[in-house]
Amino acid sequence: MSSRSRARRVAQLLRAGRPPTTWRDLLAPLVLFAIILGIWYFVSLVVLDPDRRFLLPSPDSVVRVAFLDLDNLEQLLRGLWLSTKVALIGLGVSIVLGMAIAIAMSQARWVEKSVYPYAVVLQTIPTLAMVPLIGFWFDYGFFSRVVVCVLIALFPVISSTLFGLQSVDQGMLDLFRMHRISRWRRLVSLQLPAAMPATFAGFQVSAGLSVVGAVVGDFFFKQGDPGIGVLIDLYRARLLSQQLFGAVILASLLGVVVFVFFGWLSRLVTGRWYGAETP
Structure with a gap:
């Protein structure tokens, strides 16, 4: 392959955002998963005495009790659904509110100077310290859980969106200004696509x-139907370790699914600008 062909190939990979997936990319996490599973079995069945095995039940017992028992599975899925609704609503509010704040800060320096320090303070306050106050102010139901989600998830949206809006190529901004394009058109046609x-x-x-x-x-907010967090606390108090591990696994899977979805959505949306092949 000539140097020019290699350079073209590297440029294509950079535009695509990541190298093509190979069998090694798929095999590596599977091997690591098998190793973790083997260590889990070894600790549960060999290291721990039978009377202490509740501290780390074997994977097959977790699957059998938490997921194959229909009563336990139904309880876990109901809790997972409630937590999913809370997480998605909180995430949606965080995205809308965070983008609005970031856009306002990018358009007016005085807004950034006024608002950004308080956004940082909000991020640095321990959430557990704020949760009792949120309960006092908004009761202990569904709405308070959404508020907690917003407080935790808001700052990354603000900071990343603001960084993207302020990282637009200065030459392109000067070009837009030279043609006297309005601030709104500049935001929609240049800054937002570049910040994606x-x-x-x-x-x-x-x-x-x-x-x-x-x-x-x-x-903390245990009124109403129990979410996955309430079930985790309940199983912990009753030493139901198989159900506890099942609830933790489902909560982790929920986070992974949402994370992967936004990664896919990012490639789908930004690919029109950043992943396209050049002729």
Whole structure:
């Protein structure tokens, strides 16, 4: 392959955002999963005494009790559905509110100077310290759980979107200004499309954090139907380790699914600008 062909190939891979998937890329996580599973079995069946095996039940017992028992599975799925609704609503509010704040800050320097320090302060306040106050102010139901999700998931959207909007090529901005294109048109036609990769990266981070917020909210706001966090606390108190591990696995899978979805959505949306082949 000539140097020019190699350079063209590298440029195509960079535009695509990542190299093509190979069998090694698929095999590596499977091998690591098998190793973790083997260690889990070894600790559960060999290291732990039978009377202490509840601390780490074997994977097959977790699957049998938590997922193959229809009563336990139905309870877990109901809790997962409630937590999913909380996480998705909180994530949606975070995206809309975070993008609006970031756009306002990108368009007016005084807005950024005024608002950004408080956004940082909101991010640095321990969420567990805010949860009791949220309960006092908004009761302990569904709405309070959504508020917790928003508080946890908001800052990544603000920071990533603002970074993307402020990272637009200066030459393109000067070109738009030279032709006296309006601020709104400049935002829609140049800044927002250029900010999409950074913005969707923030969406992915906030997607995982929204699931964390839903679970954390459940631990404190236990009124109404139990979410997955309430079930985790209930199983912990009753030493139902198989169900506890099943609830943790489902909560983790929810976070992974939301994270992967936004990664796919990012490639789908931004690919029209950043992944297209040049002739």
